[in-house]
Amino acid sequence: MARTPPAISIDGVSKKFVLRADRASSIKEAFLRRNKTESKDFWALKDVSFDIPKGSFYGIIGHNGSGKSTLLRLTAGIHKPTTGSITTNGKISALLELGSGFHPDLTGRENVFLNGAMLGLPKKQMERAIDEITDFSGIGEFIDAPVKVYSSGMHVRLGFAIAVHVEPEILLVDEVLAVGDEAFQRKCFDHIYALRRRGTTIVLVSHDAGTMESLCDEVAWLDHGELQAVGEASPTIEMYLGRVNEQENKRLIAEAEAKELEALAETISVDDAERRGSGEIRITSVDLLGPDGSKRHSALSGDPLTIRLNYEAASKITHPVFGLGIYHENGTHLSGPNNRLAGVEQPVIPKGSGYVDVTVDRMPLLDGKYFITTGIYSADLLHCFDSWDRSNRLIVQPGSSEERYGMVEFGANWSEAVPN
Amino acid sequence: MMTNPDRREGSNFIPLVINFAQREMAARYKRSLLGWLWSLLNPASTVLIYSLVFGVFLRTEPPETANGQAEIFAVYLFTGLVVWNLFNGVINGSMDWLTGVMDLRKKAYFPTETAILGGAIAAIVQTCFEIAVLFVLMLALGNVSWTFLLLPFILLGAASFGLGIGLVVAILNARYRDVRYLIGIVLSLQFFLVPIVYPIGLLADPEVDEFGVPLTEPIDTYGLPAQEIVRWNPVSEFVQAAHDVVYFLEVPSLGRVAIMLVAATVSPALGLRYFRKRSMEISEEL
Numbered sequence: 001m002a003r004t005p006p007a008i009s010i011d012g013v014s015k016k017f018v019l020r021a022d023r024a025s026s027i028k029e030a031f032l033r034r035n036k037t038e039s040k041d042f043w044a045l046k047d048v049s050f051d052i053p054k055g056s057f058y059g060i061i062g063h064n065g066s067g068k069s070t071l072l073r074l075t076a077g078i079h080k081p082t083t084g085s086i087t088t089n090g091k092i093s094a095l096l097e098l099g100s101g102f103h104p105d106l107t108g109r110e111n112v113f114l115n116g117a118m119l120g121l122p123k124k125q126m127e128r129a130i131d132e133i134t135d136f137s138g139i140g141e142f143i144d145a146p147v148k149v150y151s152s153g154m155h156v157r158l159g160f161a162i163a164v165h166v167e168p169e170i171l172l173v174d175e176v177l178a179v180g181d182e183a184f185q186r187k188c189f190d191h192i193y194a195l196r197r198r199g200t201t202i203v204l205v206s207h208d209a210g211t212m213e214s215l216c217d218e219v220a221w222l223d224h225g226e227l228q229a230v231g232e233a234s235p236t237i238e239m240y241l242g243r244v245n246e247q248e249n250k251r252l253i254a255e256a257e258a259k260e261l262e263a264l265a266e267t268i269s270v271d272d273a274e275r276r277g278s279g280e281i282r283i284t285s286v287d288l289l290g291p292d293g294s295k296r297h298s299a300l301s302g303d304p305l306t307i308r309l310n311y312e313a314a315s316k317i318t319h320p321v322f323g324l325g326i327y328h329e330n331g332t333h334l335s336g337p338n339n340r341l342a343g344v345e346q347p348v349i350p351k352g353s354g355y356v357d358v359t360v361d362r363m364p365l366l367d368g369k370y371f372i373t374t375g376i377y378s379a380d381l382l383h384c385f386d387s388w389d390r391s392n393r394l395i396v397q398p399g400s401s402e403e404r405y406g407m408v409e410f411g412a413n414w415s416e417a418v419p420n
Numbered sequence: 421m422m423t424n425p426d427r428r429e430g431s432n433f434i435p436l437v438i439n440f441a442q443r444e445m446a447a448r449y450k451r452s453l454l455g456w457l458w459s460l461l462n463p464a465s466t467v468l469i470y471s472l473v474f475g476v477f478l479r480t481e482p483p484e485t486a487n488g489q490a491e492i493f494a495v496y497l498f499t500g501l502v503v504w505n506l507f508n509g510v511i512n513g514s515m516d517w518l519t520g521v522m523d524l525r526k527k528a529y530f531p532t533e534t535a536i537l538g539g540a541i542a543a544i545v546q547t548c549f550e551i552a553v554l555f556v557l558m559l560a561l562g563n564v565s566w567t568f569l570l571l572p573f574i575l576l577g578a579a580s581f582g583l584g585i586g587l588v589v590a591i592l593n594a595r596y597r598d599v600r601y602l603i604g605i606v607l608s609l610q611f612f613l614v615p616i617v618y619p620i621g622l623l624a625d626p627e628v629d630e631f632g633v634p635l636t637e638p639i640d641t642y643g644l645p646a647q648e649i650v651r652w653n654p655v656s657e658f659v660q661a662a663h664d665v666v667y668f669l670e671v672p673s674l675g676r677v678a679i680m681l682v683a684a685t686v687s688p689a690l691g692l693r694y695f696r697k698r699s700m701e702i703s704e705e706l
Contacts, residue, residue, distance in 0.1 A: 017704075026598045077529030080700045094528065101528035110443075117439035118530045120432035 005089055006051035007170050007201035008075055012084035015045040015070055015225075044070040045225045047084070052203060052218075054089070057196060059216035059233065060205045061240050067225040068205045072096065072172050075203070090169025090201065091119060095159055104148035108139060108158055111147055115162045129165045136191075137161035138184070157184060164191045170201045175208075209237050209244075210404070245300075245397045252297035252395065277386040281313040281320060281349065283374045286392045289357075299363050300399025302409060307358040309374060317349045321381060322356050325373030326365070327390055328407055334370070363396065364409045370394040433534050440538025444517070445545060459546045460553060463505060467498045474617045483619045485563045486669035495557060499666045500616035500659045502550045506575055507582040507655060508607055509543045514586025515593040515600055522594065525703045532699050533692065536590060540583050547575055558666060565669040571662060574672075577684035578658040584687025587695040594702045613649055614656050615663075623647040654683040 019040045045067045052058045062068045073079050075086055076094040094101075101118065102111045112133055116126035134143045137157040142150065150158070163171060171192070196202060206212055212219060212233065219236040221228040223243070229236050288296045289306040299305045309322060323338030337358070339346060346356075371390035377383065403409045449455045474480040475493030482496035517539035518532060525532055551571060558564045593599040615622075623646050650656055657679045661672040672680075 025596065027596045028598070030596065078526070079704055092529075096527065101524065103524055106443075114436075114439055114443075115528075117436040118528060120435060122435045123438070 004054050007054045007056070007089050008052040008203070009087040009089075010051070010071070010075075010084075011049050011087070013045055013048045013071070013074060013081045013086060014043060014083045015067075015074060015079065016082040017042045017044055043225055045074075045081075045222075048222070048225075048227045049084070050220050050227065050230045052201060054201055055196070055199045056201055056217050057215055058201070058203045059212040059219040060203065060222060061207065061209065061212050061219055061237065062222035063207055063244070065224070066207075066222040068207075068222050069096075069174055070225075071222065072174050072203065072205050076172055088170060091167075092170045092172065093119060093163045093166050093168030094172040094174075095156075095163045096172065096174045102147045102155065102159070105146055107146055108134075108137075108143040108150070111158070112143075112162055116166060119166050119168070121166060133158075133161045133165050136165065136187070153181070153184075160188055160191075164188075164195060168195075168200060170203070171195060172203050172205075174205045209241055213237050241398055245298075248397060249296070249298055256297055274389040275387070275391070277376070277384040280315055280385050281311055281317045281376050282386045283309055283376065283388060283391075284312045284353070285310045286372060286374060288394070298395040298397050299365070301366050301396050301403075302362055302401025303399040305360050305363045307372070309356045309358065310353065311349075311355065311376065312353045313349050313351050315351050317385070319379040320346050320349060320385060321377045321379065322346065322358075323375040323377065324358060325375070325390075326394070327371040327373065329369040329371065332407070334365070334407060338375075362401075362409070362411075363399065364411070365394070365396045366401065366403060366405075366407055366409060367398045368396055368407060370396060433531060436530055436534045437538045437541065440517070440521075440535045441541040441545070442538075444513075444539045444542035448542065448546070456549075459549050463498070463501060463550055463553075466501060467494050470497050470501075470617055480618050480622075483621060483667075485561065485667055486565070487561075487563050492561070495561065496619070496663070496667060497617060498554060498557070499662050500614070502547060502554060503575060503578050503659045503662045504611065504614065504616055504655075505550070506543060506547045507578045507658070508611075509546075510540050510579055510582035511586045511589060511603065511607065513539045513543060514583070514590040515603070518590040518594055522703065531696075532703065533587065533695055536583070536587060536695075540579055540586070544576070544579055547579075551575070554666065563667070563669065567665040567669050567671060570665040570671070574658055574661045574665065574680065577680045578655075580684040581654060581658065581680075581687045584689070584691030587688070587691035591695055591698045591702060610653075610655060613653055614659050615650060616659055620650065620656075620660060623650055654679060657683070 019042050048067075048071065060068045060071060070079070072094070073096065074081055075088065076092060076096060078096075101115055103114060106114065109130065112130055113123055113126050116129075117123070134140070137143075137154070137160070139150070139154050139158055142154060143158075147155070147158075173192075192202060204212070204215060216233045218231060219233045219240075220230045221236055221240045228243075229239050287308040287310065288299055289308055290296045291304040293306075296305075307324065309324075321338050321340050323336065325333060326335040327333055339356070370393070372392040372394050373387070373389050374391055375387040376385040377387075378385065398404070401409050403411075449458050454461065471494040474497070475482075480493060482493045485495075514536045517535045521532055521535040524530075554571075555564070555568065558568065589599060589603050593603075657676050661676055661680060664670045664672045664676075
């Protein structure tokens with residue numbers, strides 16, 4: 001079966017940058033340090049190969065320094081691969097960075113013609129498009145002012161207006177759409193969709209999983225210059241997020257270990273939290289436990305979680321009530337469970353230490369940062385033994401929950417549309 | 421299908437060359453009071469100064485024109501100067517034209533030789549004004565013939581020869597900033613190695629009488645083969661060819677035409693090859 005050739009074919013591409021401390025810029029210098037080359041090689045991309053099909057909305061995802069922007073610059077032809085090759089099939093328009101392709105001393109209008117010429121479009125053709133470009137960008141009379149006086153928003157708007165009006169067959173976009181107000185962004189996306197309907201191949205580079213998932217058909221995931229996965233957007237992005245969470249967790253553990261070294265009793269407690277109460281019984285620390293009982297430094301949305309409250313009783317305490325307060329980092333009080341509300345009475349607690357487990361089968365909080373307040377009250381709730389306001393952080397990362405907007409999982413069931 | 425880095429194939433970069441040429445022309449006399457008039461005043465002032473120094477103070481005798489009437493040093497000088505200005509302008513300009521687009525090239529792809537080509541076109545356009553002045557001058561002196569029509573071809577050849585050299589020095593200058601000064605020295609030396617401010621006959625062996633005694637005293641060149649250096653200089657051929665068609669109203673010799681043809685084709689071919697091989701590296705230097 002005959003297949004249409006891909007819009008972009010990336011074949012075994014590696015890119016080496018040579019980092020030099022100080023480059024010889026005169027002949028004298030070049031002779032003087034002939035043999036003293038203080039250069040360091042840096043491989044931004046290592047043997048990357050994949051095809052971007054024609055007419056697709058393709059995403060390249062990865063954290064900062066993953067090589068995704070380098071790959072885009074190679075595709076745009078700004079740099080040459082050290083090894084391997086990139087074959088492109090169609091006229092390329094690129095939106096790579098702020099003011100990309102603008103000459104600061106020329107006016108907006110002159111830059112429009114210059115940009116058109118760089119894509120091989122004669123002046124006449126650009127003259128027909130200039131009014132449309134000016135309108136779209138909304139920069140008005142600034143079109144005749146030098147680009148160096150433009151605000152960053154105007155830069156992006158003019159750049160985008162040009163990029164979509166030169167009728168590219170391939171459009172490369174590097175996170176620039178994040179700039180500009182909401183209205184303009186919407187206008188941009190409308191235009192991108194229109195281009196797409198006309199068969200333009202669009203390649204978007206970003207580290208933002210949400211945008212990528214909602215826009216892209218297929219995604220390539222890069223990490224430290226190496227291709228990790230390629231394929232349909234959702235599963236690939238999920239893998240990427242999995243790695244991000246893993247690394248975040250590692251980072252938190254490392255941070256916590258560093259804190260332990262500083263002899264802090266609580267790994268994730270907040271130092272300046274307000275504490276009150278008579279202190280006959282006190283919470284000594286709060287641990288987060290995974291379903292396997294191992295200590296965690298963050299919770300996963302939708303996954304089982306145990307919050308272990310470790311206490312130290314200075315004397316015998318009769319039927320105390322343990323309570324929790326869950327706060328969003330913006331201060332919103334989300335929940336306030338205690339064992340009595342849950343229908344559990346605490347026994348008489350002997351002098352000494354112990355713990356109380358608070359277990360949820362599904363962590364209802366979504367990805368975000370929260371605080372935990374702990375409290376122990378007398379059986380009649382009139383006396384406070386210990387109340388520690390927002391003493392512990394609760395970091396929640398995306399887990400098995402499918403929901404992603406807001407703070408809590410709604411967990412609703414949806415019906416299909418029922419026409420009346 | 422375009423393949424990196426040879427994506428030049430299949431892409432149309434003519435609009436870009438035109439854009440650069442227009443920009444160079446517009447920038448040349450932008451914000452100057454007299455504008456385009458400078459493109460005439462500049463060579464006019466040069467002619468005036470050199471005429472004063474060489475024609476009046478040093479009494480350089482120009483050769484006779486074809487119609488044998490005029491022996492005006494300024495006219496002889498101007499003819500050679502038109503060729504030299506173009507050659508010199510393209511080489512010096514190439515370095516500026518490349519450095520002028522490097523920032524842009526770091527942000528978007530386009531072949532940088534388009535900037536140099538555009539600049540060269542702007543230089544050629546400016547030369548057209550000088551040709552017009554030269555023509556009017558010769559018309560006034562009654563020293564014109566169809567051979568004047570060959571002048572544009574000679575000038576194109578000189579520009580093309582200079583372009584090849586310009587492409588190479590532009591790359592070298594982007595790498596080492598002192599190349600510009602070196603080229604400046606070489607070109608000012610070259611100016612005097614070309615018969616512009618003196619007739620080529622000045623260096624020729626003096627005529628002898630029937631007994632083989634020189635009629636005039638030969639010029640002391642301190643053992644340097646001055647005559648050979650000037651004669652074997654390709655730039656000399658272009659300048660002398662201009663003298664041939666404008667001043668003496670002759671068709672240049674076959675040998676001269678051959679040398680010019682080789683210089684005007686081999687130089688840009690080699691220059692462009694070198695340029696394309698190295699321009700990618702230059703644009704990656706951050």
